[in-house]
Amino acid sequence: MSMLQPSSGFGRRGISPSSNASAAEPPAEHAPVLRATAPSESLTELRAMCLARLEPAAVAALPHDRLATEVERLISEIATDRRIHLNAREQRQLAGELVNDMLGLGPLEQLLEDDTIADIMVNGPFKVFVERQGKVVLSNVRFRDEGHLANICQRIAVAVGRRIDESSPMVDARLKDGSRVNIIFPPLALDGPCLSIRKFGKKSIGFAKLVEYGAMTKQVAAVLQICARCRLNIVISGGTGSGKTTMMNALSTMIDPSERIVTVEDAAELQLQQPHIVRLETRPPSLEGRGEITQRDLVRNALRMRPDRIIIGEVRGGEAFDMLQAMNTGHDGSMSTIHSNTTRDALIRIENMVQMGNMGLPSQAIRTQIVGAVNIIVQVERHRDGGRRVTQVTEVCGMEADVITLNDIFQFEMLGETSGGRIRGRYRVSKARPSFYQQLVYFGLERAWTAAMEEAAE
Numbered sequence: 001m002s003m004l005q006p007s008s009g010f011g012r013r014g015i016s017p018s019s020n021a022s023a024a025e026p027p028a029e030h031a032p033v034l035r036a037t038a039p040s041e042s043l044t045e046l047r048a049m050c051l052a053r054l055e056p057a058a059v060a061a062l063p064h065d066r067l068a069t070e071v072e073r074l075i076s077e078i079a080t081d082r083r084i085h086l087n088a089r090e091q092r093q094l095a096g097e098l099v100n101d102m103l104g105l106g107p108l109e110q111l112l113e114d115d116t117i118a119d120i121m122v123n124g125p126f127k128v129f130v131e132r133q134g135k136v137v138l139s140n141v142r143f144r145d146e147g148h149l150a151n152i153c154q155r156i157a158v159a160v161g162r163r164i165d166e167s168s169p170m171v172d173a174r175l176k177d178g179s180r181v182n183i184i185f186p187p188l189a190l191d192g193p194c195l196s197i198r199k200f201g202k203k204s205i206g207f208a209k210l211v212e213y214g215a216m217t218k219q220v221a222a223v224l225q226i227c228a229r230c231r232l233n234i235v236i237s238g239g240t241g242s243g244k245t246t247m248m249n250a251l252s253t254m255i256d257p258s259e260r261i262v263t264v265e266d267a268a269e270l271q272l273q274q275p276h277i278v279r280l281e282t283r284p285p286s287l288e289g290r291g292e293i294t295q296r297d298l299v300r301n302a303l304r305m306r307p308d309r310i311i312i313g314e315v316r317g318g319e320a321f322d323m324l325q326a327m328n329t330g331h332d333g334s335m336s337t338i339h340s341n342t343t344r345d346a347l348i349r350i351e352n353m354v355q356m357g358n359m360g361l362p363s364q365a366i367r368t369q370i371v372g373a374v375n376i377i378v379q380v381e382r383h384r385d386g387g388r389r390v391t392q393v394t395e396v397c398g399m400e401a402d403v404i405t406l407n408d409i410f411q412f413e414m415l416g417e418t419s420g421g422r423i424r425g426r427y428r429v430s431k432a433r434p435s436f437y438q439q440l441v442y443f444g445l446e447r448a449w450t451a452a453m454e455e456a457a458e
Contacts (some may be wrong), residue, residue: 130379133387219456265313318357
């Protein structure tokens, strides 16, 4: 039986009978007729009247689908009483907007449900950009005003126990589906609240899909799979939105199910499929500025948890030293990501971050640690055609004097573009024997490596 009768609605004290509704509002024959009112003004008035008759307690008790049906019926009743002309599609659309405002993230809900969108960037209430297939475009989604956007931002912050206002104008959060959120408020954001959402992929992308998408050739994929299977320590390097986490998820599929894996992340994004996983996530300070748990704290704790591999979502600071310690102390096959433009830059950034941790170590000692810890660096980039590609697979060979020597196993060379605007290229292949050849032999993968490299060189 419906909770909303044809002539009644959610009253301020719950579901009210028709007599209460008629007492609160003038009868239909005396209701004002909206003649010269613009459609947007009609909808604004209808929205306000509908919200005024909704009881929060009753709303919270209903499931999403049931609430949408009841709200749509209430909209139809009020529109008839007020002689506001709406067709069925407009009624459904307005009901969906109201339900999303009450239970979800307002106009962002439709973008979060769209699997083709990877990122959502809100620059104030009237400019919402999205990234589809590597290209950023302006969407047709709008907020009603700055207050509407601010309310949605505050709802996100409250859900993770944070506060967002002028006194605390920046927040990092995570949605229920795992999507990563950053919010920044005025006075730091000059044009109104800004919201950035990195969506959490519902399905992990494996090497077969990456080859299909043109991110690499099947020979490069084969070599990367061998690197993960023979427990090489791998750092994935690239810019924002270049596909670092996707690459790490793909590499993780090669980990043996019997291994114990400990992951450390700022915001949980990894989608590992193995049964023996411990997932750790940092904790920001409370409103009083206490209780913060950093990545460095978690990496140190992970070393005490008897892991076979430690996977750090992204190295940003002093935890780089602890990552090198983990890789150097028997946790072979560990992985991490880092922001940098080339594989050489990645090593320089690791060195700088270790120094940021105030270790007091000389550069020579830090570079020796890096050489002993890191085996492979995979560089990924997002190109101007929107495609994400592996551009370098680099081996860390050793030291010559105080310089780390590298060998580019694969180096992407751009040859031009197709008639459709897609970049064409090929990989330059190294013929040098890798410094970790004995590890390939230990895992019985030396022949598979040789076959993949010979096929890539043809």
